[in-house]
Amino acid sequence: MQGQASHLPPNEHRYLDVIGVAKSFKGAAIMDQMNFRVAKGELVSLLGPSGCGKTTLLRIIAGLLQADTGDIVLGGRNLSSLPAHKRNISVVFQNYALFPHLTVAENVAFGLRARGTSKADAARPVADALALVRMDAFADRPVSALSGGQQQRVAVARALVVSPDLLLLDEPFSALDRKLRETMQIELKALLRNRGITAIFVTHDQDEAMGVSDRIAVMNKGKIEQFAEPSTLYAQPASPFVMDFVGLSTRLSGRVTEQAGGIATVTTNVGPVRARSGLAAGTPVLLGVRPELITPDPTAEMNQISVQLDDVMTLGSKTVLHGATTDDDNFLCELSGIRTDYKRGQTVTWGWAVDDTLIHAVPA
Amino acid sequence: MIMRLDRIGLLAVPGLAFLAVIYALPLVLLLFKSVQGVDGLTLITYIDFFGDEFNQVVLWRTLRVALLTTLLALAIAYPTAFAMARAKGIWLNVFLVALVLPMSLGVIVKAFAWSILFRSNGFLNTSLQSLGITDEPIRMLFTETALIIGAANVFLPFMVLPIYTVVRQLNRNLPEAASSLGATPWFRFTRVTLPLTLPGVVAGSAFTFSLAISMYVIPSLIVGERQQTLSMLIARSFLYLRNEPLGSTISAVLLAIAIFVVLFSSWLAGRLGARK
Numbered sequence A: 001m002q003g004q005a006s007h008l009p010p011n012e013h014r015y016l017d018v019i020g021v022a023k024s025f026k027g028a029a030i031m032d033q034m035n036f037r038v039a040k041g042e043l044v045s046l047l048g049p050s051g052c053g054k055t056t057l058l059r060i061i062a063g064l065l066q067a068d069t070g071d072i073v074l075g076g077r078n079l080s081s082l083p084a085h086k087r088n089i090s091v092v093f094q095n096y097a098l099f100p101h102l103t104v105a106e107n108v109a110f111g112l113r114a115r116g117t118s119k120a121d122a123a124r125p126v127a128d129a130l131a132l133v134r135m136d137a138f139a140d141r142p143v144s145a146l147s148g149g150q151q152q153r154v155a156v157a158r159a160l161v162v163s164p165d166l167l168l169l170d171e172p173f174s175a176l177d178r179k180l181r182e183t184m185q186i187e188l189k190a191l192l193r194n195r196g197i198t199a200i201f202v203t204h205d206q207d208e209a210m211g212v213s214d215r216i217a218v219m220n221k222g223k224i225e226q227f228a229e230p231s232t233l234y235a236q237p238a239s240p241f242v243m244d245f246v247g248l249s250t251r252l253s254g255r256v257t258e259q260a261g262g263i264a265t266v267t268t269n270v271g272p273v274r275a276r277s278g279l280a281a282g283t284p285v286l287l288g289v290r291p292e293l294i295t296p297d298p299t300a301e302m303n304q305i306s307v308q309l310d311d312v313m314t315l316g317s318k319t320v321l322h323g324a325t326t327d328d329d330n331f332l333c334e335l336s337g338i339r340t341d342y343k344r345g346q347t348v349t350w351g352w353a354v355d356d357t358l359i360h361a362v363p364a
Numbered sequence B: 001m002i003m004r005l006d007r008i009g010l011l012a013v014p015g016l017a018f019l020a021v022i023y024a025l026p027l028v029l030l031l032f033k034s035v036q037g038v039d040g041l042t043l044i045t046y047i048d049f050f051g052d053e054f055n056q057v058v059l060w061r062t063l064r065v066a067l068l069t070t071l072l073a074l075a076i077a078y079p080t081a082f083a084m085a086r087a088k089g090i091w092l093n094v095f096l097v098a099l100v101l102p103m104s105l106g107v108i109v110k111a112f113a114w115s116i117l118f119r120s121n122g123f124l125n126t127s128l129q130s131l132g133i134t135d136e137p138i139r140m141l142f143t144e145t146a147l148i149i150g151a152a153n154v155f156l157p158f159m160v161l162p163i164y165t166v167v168r169q170l171n172r173n174l175p176e177a178a179s180s181l182g183a184t185p186w187f188r189f190t191r192v193t194l195p196l197t198l199p200g201v202v203a204g205s206a207f208t209f210s211l212a213i214s215m216y217v218i219p220s221l222i223v224g225e226r227q228q229t230l231s232m233l234i235a236r237s238f239l240y241l242r243n244e245p246l247g248s249t250i251s252a253v254l255l256a257i258a259i260f261v262v263l264f265s266s267w268l269a270g271r272l273g274a275r276k
Ligand SMILES: Nc1ncnc2c1ncn2[C@@H]1O[C@H](COP(=O)(O)OP(=O)(O)OP(=O)(O)O)[C@@H](O)[C@H]1O
Pocket: A025, A026, A030, A048, A049, A050, A051, A052, A053, A054, A055, A056, A057, A204
């Protein structure tokens, strides 16, 4: 199911077009030349560390914040000069921002009433929207009497009842406990899919981003480092930042010492490691290997390193081995099932295919 | 649990004792005088008071002045409170100082400062005349308008601060949520911002009205004996007429109004709060 949208030709990606958006606060540039496109019906995540500008971008798209330069085009209409209330973009805020002086039904009716729908005419769509999020039994309750998960459902119903052209969600699950969060993610994703809603989720949780979206834009310091399907992000991270931020990995720094036929040999603290790359000898690089691609029984043609185990974590469905390091390197290997044959302090040989080595040039 | 309650209850004893001895007791004695006849209790002073046409004029004027003062203070304070809630750092301090400093200045100083501004050869009149807006000096001092403006000025902090407190607590995302749901600025204001700040408006209005209904110094200085208010009548009854029953009666009327305002506003605040 995921990824359908990203295989569409680029033109089809032109539903939401963010063009050259820049924003600075008091002279400090938060965002510079932001460009990306979202297709109709696509569920997209903005994933990035705290303070990277996710909320700022969301607010600019919604019209709650004025960009310094750049344009927001939605469905062929340039929204840049339109105030928030004329954009038909709904927002689910991190704290839900339900109106505390109104009941659940009145909250959901708000957008319709603001558009001039009479109370009587709003009743039906409001009831439908509440049924959709299974909150119909709470219609006449004050919103302060709701739990976090219930408030979130009401916020979603309130945002959807007006049939928005775009739905923006700012960390919509962060106030929920882990279990509830997972349930709500599944529910919301199904709901948005069924109704063909185009949505952008803001999150700093990579699992959440992977779970709910067709494509993920990984943001760092006001820039999109990579915008791709979850599987691509994981398998072919475009930068060391993406490699680190999306998923865990064994990480080694070193320098290319030999280049032969598209295979770079990198000298690291634990010996030579080969990677498929055209980088020239002398280039400082960062190497990465996804932990589940590492095997403790390597074959001869694999990269091989020798690691002393620092920690063995049994997590039920998998066992995670940590290797001891003295520097920035990181040794991580994931084996399926419960493995009792590994002990802390033991020295083991790890191996992985040359093609599974991720390699990025880094500034010297 | 009971022990705990008792101990915490003990903390209230000094305050309650202070109120009982300094406030409640004298007030009860005073009010008692208003119903004390030659032989037993009587309501004759009340009948006399409300029957007197002059008293009716003063009562009505007092209520009118208090109401208009409250409205004027509200009109100025409401936007001010929003500006203050937005202000940061030095600007917030400027606002607070501008609000609190005049309180420490005292009403007398203010009143004389106003007279420089408002009198017939004062700054305002000379300006108006030199600009050719009027030929004759306009009578500003010793009018009810001057009293209302002066009172609103003095009581402004009591209106601003409760509203400011509420506005500051207002979740900034709420008006934004309203906008993103398609609400025009006016719809947003009337359906979200105003209802949510109304408790502050009620509290501030109750304060200001209570202060304005019982003010004595400000009208004495601004309008003098010409336009009496209830408080001035009370003072006159006790100090010049030596008519304790009359003074007590007017005090009781004033107290009744004040109690009504307090009860009404807390009922209103409760109703507004109950919807939350
Ligand atoms: N109104 C503002 N004035 C000044 N700086 C601001 C303002 N709003 C945001 N910033 C700054 O812009 C940067 C990006 O903020 P933003 O809220 O967009 O981050 P975020 O990615 O949403 O972070 P988080 O995950 O913590 O919510 C931060 O460094 C923040 O301090």
